Amino acid sequence: xxxxxxxxxxxxxxxxxxxxxxxxxxxxxxxxxxxxxxxxxxxxxxxxxxxxxxxxxxxxxxxxxxxxxxxxxxxxxxxxxxxxxxxxxxxxxxxxxxxxxxxxxxxxxxxxxxxxxxxxxxxxxxxxxxxxxxxxxxxxxxxxxxxxxxxxxxxxxxxxxxxxxxxxxxxxxxxxxxxxxxxxxxxxx
Numbered sequence: 480x481x482x483x484x485x486x487x488x489x490x491x492x493x494x495x496x497x498x499x500x501x502x503x504x505x506x507x508x509x510x511x512x513x514x515x516x517x518x519x520x521x522x523x524x525x526x527x528x529x530x531x532x533x534x535x536x537x538x539x540x541x542x543x544x545x546x547x548x549x550x551x552x553x554x555x556x557x558x559x560x561x562x563x564x565x566x567x568x569x570x571x572x573x574x575x576x577x578x579x580x581x582x583x584x585x586x587x588x589x590x591x592x593x594x595x596x597x598x599x600x601x602x603x604x605x606x607x608x609x610x611x612x613x614x615x616x617x618x619x620x621x622x623x624x625x626x627x628x629x630x631x632x633x634x635x636x637x638x639x640x641x642x643x644x645x646x647x648x649x650x651x652x653x654x655x656x657x658x659x660x661x662x663x664x665x666x667x668x
Contacts, residue, residue, distance in 0.1 A: 580631035
């Protein structure tokens with residue numbers, strides 16, 4: 480049973496009390512200062528840059544590289560994750576996995592719909608690995624990666640050709656790979 484203070488309100492239990500992390504008061508898992516989860520913070524930028532190179536890099540190693548404590552790195556990563564600024568995920572490089580069929584689709588959407596609606600529909604399929612709304616000749620650029628030519632043709636026939644929301648489609652297959660920098664470049668140089 481919780482103790483009561485002189486005012487009659489329950490006194491917080493030990494686990495409910497705010498704690499001190501990184502010289503700020505942490506409440507509900509986020510720091511008191513929003514700057515500590517900001518993409519403009521130089522330490523956050525450095526941490527994210529190192530995690531982009533290797534998302535499994537130990538906090539201890541990151542801390543040593545940046546001359547800060549391991550706890551500081553752990554707190555910053557946890558805060559950025561809770562704030563929705565950072566996600567650590569595994570991304571398979573299609574060229575390393577040796578998929579048999581891949582192509583970029585240039586899509587002009589039908590007048591009765593929007594690029595967002597077409598993108599939402601196509602994003603449901605696992606062969607679609609990239610969708611970008613663009614200006615110019617096409618409305619969308621969509622990258623398709625399939626494990627066989629037959630699967631790729633089936634995707635085009637059933638999901639693209641004859642679809643009411645696609646007015647025009649151009650299929651562009653790769654001839655030779657000259658560069659594939661498979662790191663996500665967000666707001667972090």
